[in-house]
Amino acid sequence: DHAELIDFLLSYKEISKIVSTYLNVKVDKSHRVHSRWAIGPVTGRLSSKEPNLQNLPKLGILNIRKIYIPAEGNVFIGADYSQIELRIFAYLSNCVKLIEAFETGGDPHLTNARSLYGRTDIKKDSVERRFAKIFIFLTIYGGGAATLADSASREGLQMSPKDAQSFIDRFYNNNPEAKRWQDMMFEGSTSRRVMVNSFGRRRVLMSNIERSEILNWPIQSCAADVINEAMRRGSDLPIVAQVHDQLVLEVPAKYVEVYKKKLKEAMEFKFKLGNIETFIPTDIKVGQTLGDV
Numbered sequence: 001d002h003a004e005l006i007d008f009l010l011s012y013k014e015i016s017k018i019v020s021t022y023l024n025v026k027v028d029k030s031h032r033v034h035s036r037w038a039i040g041p042v043t044g045r046l047s048s049k050e051p052n053l054q055n056l057p058k059l060g061i062l063n064i065r066k067i068y069i070p071a072e073g074n075v076f077i078g079a080d081y082s083q084i085e086l087r088i089f090a091y092l093s094n095c096v097k098l099i100e101a102f103e104t105g106g107d108p109h110l111t112n113a114r115s116l117y118g119r120t121d122i123k124k125d126s127v128e129r130r131f132a133k134i135f136i137f138l139t140i141y142g143g144g145a146a147t148l149a150d151s152a153s154r155e156g157l158q159m160s161p162k163d164a165q166s167f168i169d170r171f172y173n174n175n176p177e178a179k180r181w182q183d184m185m186f187e188g189s190t191s192r193r194v195m196v197n198s199f200g201r202r203r204v205l206m207s208n209i210e211r212s213e214i215l216n217w218p219i220q221s222c223a224a225d226v227i228n229e230a231m232r233r234g235s236d237l238p239i240v241a242q243v244h245d246q247l248v249l250e251v252p253a254k255y256v257e258v259y260k261k262k263l264k265e266a267m268e269f270k271f272k273l274g275n276i277e278t279f280i281p282t283d284i285k286v287g288q289t290l291g292d293v
Contacts, residue, residue, distance in 0.1 A: 018057060018064060021051060021052070022051050022056065022057075022064045022067075023067075025051045026050075030071075032071075033051065033068070035049065035050060035051055035052070035053045035241070036048070036049050036050050037242075040224075042203065042221075043220045043221040044201055044224040044225055044228060045220070045223075045224040046224075046228075046242050048241070048242075053241045053290075054241075054242075054244060056068070056290065063291055065289065065290045065291030066289045066290075066291040067289070068289060068290040068291075069288060069289050070288070071250070073253060074250050074251060074252055074253060075250075075251065075252075075253045075256060075286055075287065075288060076240075076248055076249065076250055076286070076288070076289070076290060076292065077249040077251060077260055077263060077284065077285070077286050078243075078246050078248045078249075078284070078285045078286075078287070078293025079246060079247050079260075079263050079264065079267055079282040079283070079284045080245055080246040080282060080284075080285075081223075081226070081227065081245040081267070081280045081281075082280065082281045082282060082283050083102070083108065084226065084280050085137070085140075085219050085220070085223055085245075086098065086137070086140070087102055087278075087280055088198075088218075088219050088222050088223060088226075088273060089140045089178075089219055090102060090108075091273035091274055091276050091278055092181060092198070092218060092219070092222075092274050093177050093178045093180075093181035093182070093274075094177050094181070094274055094275075094276075095175050095177045095178050095181075096175075096177060097111060097112075097175055098111070098175070099276075107124060107129075108136075109129050109132050109136065110122065110124055110129050110132070112132045112135070112171070113126070113128045113131070113132035115170075115171075116128075116132055116167055116170055116171060127156075127157065130155060130157075131152060131157050134148075134151050134155060135152075135167060135171070136171075138151060139171055139178075140178070140215065140219070141212055141215050141216045141219075142182065142211050142212035142214075143212065144168075145161040145164040145165035145168060146161045146164070148161075148164040148167070148168065149161045149164040152164065182215055185214060185215060185218060186211050186214050186215065189205060189214050190205070190209075190214070193205045195214070195217055195218065197217070197218050197221045197222045197225065198218075198222050198225070198271065198272060198273055198274075199221075199222065199225035199226075199229070199271075201221050201225055203217060203221070222273070226271070226280060227242060227245060227267075229269065229271075230266050230267040230269070231247065231266075233265075233266040233267075233269060234247070234262065234263060234266030237259065237262060237263060238251055238259075241290070246293075247263065247267065248293060256286055260284055260286070263282075263284070264282060264284065267280075268280065268281060268282060
């Protein structure tokens with residue numbers, strides 16, 4: 001049966017890749033894995049390899065995140081910045097509706113969905129909110145109507161580029177601060193040929209840089225510098241991994257509450273975004289595997 005053979009080959013390929021990438025790695029005498037870390041030259045984000053702890057498969061035949069465990073008597077604590085990129089965009093652009101949603105403890109994606117569709121009955125688990133989440137990240141990074149329509153279709157939401165453009169226009173009409181900031185960033189950066197983020201990180205621009213990359217860099221580099229500063233502030237903490245916007249500690253189980261407090265203090269520091277002083281809140285989990293946190 002051709003279908004069964006194809007399924008078998010796909011499964012074999014998946015297992016083979018998992019074994020070679022995540023299982024055939026060097027460990028020390030105590031069976032601990034030591035990944036190699038490097039700082040990216042463009043945004044300042046940390047990257048991991050051999051193995052890549054930032055890209056462990058979560059779904060599929062094997063959940064590799066579950067095989068990484070702490071030493072006996074220890075647990076992992078994972079603290080993840082909540083909506084860091086969207087928060088940075090909201091404050092840099094002084095986007096009133098998004099800032100209000102964050103500061104009142106609301107759901108920015110639900111707020112945006114109701115604004116885009118002009119309806120107040122949209123629920124948190126709705127397809128409209130799912131679209132709004134896709135929409136906001138594509139839009140803040142300068143994605144166009146064709147890209148938005150394609151992404152919506154992959155989520156099972158049929159949409160023409162014309163319809164997608166209508167949503168983009170509506171978002172900017174409802175949030176003129178967002179469009180004003182994006183235009184200012186693009187025009188200012190292309191004329192000066194240099195960008196500086198909220199932490200003073202600089203980037204000299206090449207002549208052929210895309211608009212989307214100019215809009216991406218202030219947000220991505222700022223997010224990287226926030227977590228880098230958190231690691232500096234928490235340099236005495238037993239940090240074992242940084243996974244995108246999350247720090248992971250390995251601590252004795254009996255001291256979990258002590259380290260949760262210390263990690264929260266290190267990560268939730270105040271800094272200026274535009275003209276506003278704020279901090280990025282964290283969500284904290286405790287578990288016996290990397291998959292738990």
